[in-house]
Amino acid sequence: QSALTQPASVSGSPGQSITISCTGTSSDVGGYNYVSWHQQHPGKAPRLIIYDVFYRPSGVSNRFSGSKSGNTASLTISGLQAEDEADYYCNSYASTSTRIFGGGTKLTVL
Amino acid sequence: QVQLVESGGGLVKPGGSLRLSCAASGIRFSDHYMSWIRQAPGKGLEWLSYISGGGTTIYYADSVKGRFTVSRDNAKNSLYLQMNSLRAEDTAVYYCVSSFSSINDYWGQGTLVTVSS
Numbered sequence: 001q002s003a004l005t006q007p008a009s010v011s012g013s014p015g016q017s018i019t020i021s022c023t024g025t026s027s028d029v030g031g032y033n034y035v036s037w038h039q040q041h042p043g044k045a046p047r048l049i050i051y052d053v054f055y056r057p058s059g060v061s062n063r064f065s066g067s068k069s070g071n072t073a074s075l076t077i078s079g080l081q082a083e084d085e086a087d088y089y090c091n092s093y094a095s096t097s098t099r100i101f102g103g104g105t106k107l108t109v110l
Numbered sequence: 111q112v113q114l115v116e117s118g119g120g121l122v123k124p125g126g127s128l129r130l131s132c133a134a135s136g137i138r139f140s141d142h143y144m145s146w147i148r149q150a151p152g153k154g155l156e157w158l159s160y161i162s163g164g165g166t167t168i169y170y171a172d173s174v175k176g177r178f179t180v181s182r183d184n185a186k187n188s189l190y191l192q193m194n195s196l197r198a199e200d201t202a203v204y205y206c207v208s209s210f211s212s213i214n215d216y217w218g219q220g221t222l223v224t225v226s227s
Contacts, residue, residue: 003154036156045205045217045219046155046205051134051211051212055213057213057215091155093211096169097160098170099145099167100157101155101156104155
């Protein structure tokens with residue numbers, strides 16, 4: 001059960017768009033449309049922002065979008081805002097009937 | 111509104127045991143599969159276990175298989191995690207999550223477990 005691969009950090013200026021990648025294998029990300037993304041602010045519990053690759057729960061801004069191509073899933077945040085500064089984690093269902101997280105990406109809004 | 115409240119965390123010696131509880135409210139508890147997820151200090155998230163709504167299907171991460179046992183009592187709207195043979199690397203905040211990674215994904219605030227002599 002190796003962790004999914006995410007960049008350790010990304011940054012962007014307010015108003016810009018950024019994309020965070022999440023790379024797995026055909027046994028997890030590539031094999032199922034069960035990729036989710038969670039946002040975590042310091043000292044807080046994580047919050048779901050994308051599930052099943054591209055669906056947004058109610059209350060999540062449409063500036064957040066998800067996609068997948070092959071073994072790599074992506075989270076795109078458009079129109080960056082200061083409050084988007086947080087850690088972001090991808091997660092995927094795996095063939096072992098377990099779930100695997102990525103290592104997390106720290107987003108800095110410059 | 112949905113509320114998940116974890117309890118039972120604390121300081122335990124290596125090799126010791128601890129039982130975490132999670133009290134749920136605001137949801138029809140038996141309709142929701144439940145998960146435990148942990149986060150070591152300064153580290154990322156780690157998925158630990160899944161239990162179906164009826165409690166008949168259970169899965170574990172390899173890192174805790176054979177040491178941790180998840181269970182639930184739907185009559186009490188409660189989820190449990192029995193942790194045995196604890197190690198220093200089990201030190202983390204433990205989160206209870208309902209319907210993880212679905213539209214009904216809700217997290218508790220977590221309970222801290224510290225394994226140290």
